[in-house]
Amino acid sequence: QVQLVESGGGLVQAGGSLRLSCVASGRTLTSYTMGWFRQAPGKEREFVAYIIRSLSTYYADSVKGRFTISRDNAKNTVYLQMGSLNPEDTAVYYCAAREDFQWVYWGQGTQVTVSS
Numbered sequence: 001q002v003q004l005v006e007s008g009g010g011l012v013q014a015g016g017s018l019r020l021s022c023v024a025s026g027r028t029l030t031s032y033t034m035g036w037f038r039q040a041p042g043k044e045r046e047f048v049a050y051i052i053r054s055l056s057t058y059y060a061d062s063v064k065g066r067f068t069i070s071r072d073n074a075k076n077t078v079y080l081q082m083g084s085l086n087p088e089d090t091a092v093y094y095c096a097a098r099e100d101f102q103w104v105y106w107g108q109g110t111q112v113t114v115s116s
Helices: none
Strands: 003-007 010-013 018-025 033-039 046-051 057-059 067-072 077-082 091-099 102-106 110-115
Touching: 003 091, 003 102, 018 033, 018 091, 018 110, 033 067, 033 077, 046 067, 046 077, 057 067
Parallel strands: 010 110
Antiparallel strands: 003 018, 018 077, 033 046, 033 091, 046 057, 067 077, 091 102, 091 110
């Protein structure tokens, strides 16, 4: 079992930056693909980015070039550095761990609000 706790959300002006963190407990994250998702009000949850064990990264087109996902296995933590934020990035951001090609473990989410 993996427990994930996100932090780092908040209110930021358009054009600003935030760094989200996701700390895991229960198991080491080394063997997991880790991802970030988000859900805006009235919308379905959508993929943002993920990072695999080899450290290869993948991004949604909407965030490519603005967001960076990284992991620190020694700290059992995954990060999402977000830049050039705009109001369309407003959402609850969730961290997730993938097991057997399924996103099995989820955090409780952290709110990101971008004001115009």
